[in-house]
Amino acid sequence: MTEAFEKVEDIEIRLLLEALYHRYHYDFRSYAMSSVRRRLRQVRDNLGFATISAMQERVLHDPQMLPIMLRYLTVQVSEMFRDPSYFRAIRETVVPHLRTYPSLKVWIAGCSTGEELYSLVILFREEGLEERTLFYATDINPEALAQAEAGVYELERMRLFTENHRQAGGKTSLSDYYHSGYNRCVLDKSLRRNVVFSDHSLVTDQVFGEMHLVSCRNVMIYFDRVLQDRAVGLFKDSLPRNAFLGLGAKESLRFSEHADAFRDFVREEKIYQRTGS
Amino acid sequence: MTSTAKGAVIIGASAGALEALSLILPALPATFPLPIFVIVHVPPHKPSVLADIFNAKCRLRAIEVEDKEPIEPGVIYFAPPNYHMLFEDQSSLALSNEDEVLFSRPSIDVAFESAAEVWGAELIGIILTGANQDGARGLQAISKAGGTVIVQNPEDAYAKAMPETAIAFSPQAQVLSIADISAYLMSNSG
Numbered sequence: 065m066t067e068a069f070e071k072v073e074d075i076e077i078r079l080l081l082e083a084l085y086h087r088y089h090y091d092f093r094s095y096a097m098s099s100v101r102r103r104l105r106q107v108r109d110n111l112g113f114a115t116i117s118a119m120q121e122r123v124l125h126d127p128q129m130l131p132i133m134l135r136y137l138t139v140q141v142s143e144m145f146r147d148p149s150y151f152r153a154i155r156e157t158v159v160p161h162l163r164t165y166p167s168l169k170v171w172i173a174g175c176s177t178g179e180e181l182y183s184l185v186i187l188f189r190e191e192g193l194e195e196r197t198l199f200y201a202t203d204i205n206p207e208a209l210a211q212a213e214a215g216v217y218e219l220e221r222m223r224l225f226t227e228n229h230r231q232a233g234g235k236t237s238l239s240d241y242y243h244s245g246y247n248r249c250v251l252d253k254s255l256r257r258n259v260v261f262s263d264h265s266l267v268t269d270q271v272f273g274e275m276h277l278v279s280c281r282n283v284m285i286y287f288d289r290v291l292q293d294r295a296v297g298l299f300k301d302s303l304p305r306n307a308f309l310g311l312g313a314k315e316s317l318r319f320s321e322h323a324d325a326f327r328d329f330v331r332e333e334k335i336y337q338r339t340g341s
Numbered sequence: 342m343t344s345t346a347k348g349a350v351i352i353g354a355s356a357g358a359l360e361a362l363s364l365i366l367p368a369l370p371a372t373f374p375l376p377i378f379v380i381v382h383v384p385p386h387k388p389s390v391l392a393d394i395f396n397a398k399c400r401l402r403a404i405e406v407e408d409k410e411p412i413e414p415g416v417i418y419f420a421p422p423n424y425h426m427l428f429e430d431q432s433s434l435a436l437s438n439e440d441e442v443l444f445s446r447p448s449i450d451v452a453f454e455s456a457a458e459v460w461g462a463e464l465i466g467i468i469l470t471g472a473n474q475d476g477a478r479g480l481q482a483i484s485k486a487g488g489t490v491i492v493q494n495p496e497d498a499y500a501k502a503m504p505e506t507a508i509a510f511s512p513q514a515q516v517l518s519i520a521d522i523s524a525y526l527m528s529n530s531g
Contacts, residue, residue, distance in 0.1 A: 098427035
C-alpha cells in the first residue's frame with residue numbers, strides 16, 4: 065500500500081464519519097481509528113463497494129444502509145457471564161455493599177444484545193436484590209437494543225453461558241430462566257420486569273440518573289482517549305460516593321483524567337469504587 | 342542504532358511459541374531501542390502467564406497490554422487473551438473484541454496489519470513456529486508497506502505450517518534460524 069493511497073483512505077473515512085453524524089447523528093468521529101478502519105474495510109469488501117467514498121454516497125442517500133453500517137461499526141460480541149471471575153467478584157464483594165440500600169439502580173452502558181444485562185439480573189435475583197433494583201440497559205444501536213429486549217439467543221451458545229454462570233458462582237440453574245425451541249433460547253420475560261431499555265450515547269448524551277453500579281465492559285476500548293474521558297466523566301457524575309464502576313478485563317482508568325475520582329475496589333477484575341473527590 | 346531509533350518489532354507465534362521466544366527475548370540487552378509486540382495464540386478463557394514468565398527471564402520489561410497502553414522503546418508487549426491488539430499510532434495501543442480471525446483472538450494478522458499501517462517501512466515483522474495459517478496475511482501487509490519481514494526456518498520450527506504459509510505469501514521474506522533471528526535483532530540493538 066502506498067503512502068498516497070493510505071492518506072486518501074483516511075480522508076475518505078473521516079468524510080464518511082462526518083456524513084453519518086450530519087445525516088443521522090451517529091457520532092463515530094472519536095472512535096479508535098485502528099478498529100474503525102478495519103471494520104469499514106470489511107463493509108466495503110463484504111458489500112462489494114469499490115471505495116469508502118462509494119459507501120458514503122450510498123449511506124447519505126439510502127437510510128436502509130444505516131443499520132448495515134451500524135452493525136459493523138458497533139461491535140456485538142458478548143456472552144452471558146463473560147469473564148466469570150468478574151461476576152463472581154460482583155457477587156462476593158459488591159453485592160454485600162448493595163444490600164445495605166433500600167433501592168438500587170444499575171446501569172449497563174453499551175448493553176449490546178443484552179448478555180451482560182441478563183447476567184446481572186440473574187445474579188441479582190439469586191442474591192435477592194432484583195425486586196428492589198431498577199436496571200437501565202442502554203445502547204446506540206436500535207437493532208441490538210431490540211435483540212436485548214427480545215432476549216433470544218442461539219441454543220448452541222447456552223452451553224458456554226451455562227458454564228460461565230457456574231464459574232461465576234451461580235446458585236441456580238441457568239435453564240431455570242429460558243425455554244428452548246427451534247435452536248433458539250427465549251429468556252423468561254420476568255427477567256425484564258425491572259429493566260428499562262433505552263437509546264443512549266456515551267458520545268453525545270448526558271447523565272440521566274444516580275446509579276449504585278455502572279457496568280460498562282469492552283465498550284470504551286472502541287473510543288479514543290478523549291472520548292474515553294467523556295464517558296468516564298458521565299460515569300463519575302452518575303455515581304455518588306462509594307458507588308461502583310465495572311470495566312472490561314483489559315480496560316483501565318490508569319490513563320483517564322478522572323482516575324482520581326475512583327479507587328481500585330477489586331483491582332484484578334477492574335471494579336472501581338467512587339471516591340469523594 | 343541509537344536510543345533515538347525509530348520503528349518497532351512485531352512477533353507472531355503459536356504452537357511451540359514459549360520455547361522459540363525463550364531463545365530470542367531473554368538474549369536482548371536492556372538497551373534494546375525498539376518496542377517489541379508479541380502475539381501468541383493463548384486460550385481465550387484463562388489468564389495468560391506469558392508476560393510474567395518473560396518479565397522474569399528478560400532484561401527488558403515484559404507486560405500484558407491494557408487498552409490505550411502507551412508505547413515505549415525497550416518494552417515487550419504481549420497481546421492479552423481474547424482481545425485483538427491494534428495500534429492507534431506509534432505511541433498508543435488499542436484492544437478490540439471483534440470476531441475471531443482464523444479462529445484466533447488475538448489474531449496475528451490483525452495486529453500485523455494494524456502495525457503495518459502505523460510504522461510502514463520502520464517495522465520488523467517476524468513469524469515463528471505455529472500450526473496454522475495466521476500471520477501470513479499480516480506479514481504480507483508489512484512487506485507491502487516496505488517493512489522488514491523475517492520467518493523462522495520451517496525446518497527449525499516446532500510446527501512448520503505457520504512459517505511455511507508466511508513464506509508462501511511473502512517469498513521475499515528472510516528465512517532465518519532462531520539463532521540468526523536473535524542475532525539480527527541484536528545487530529539492531531545499538
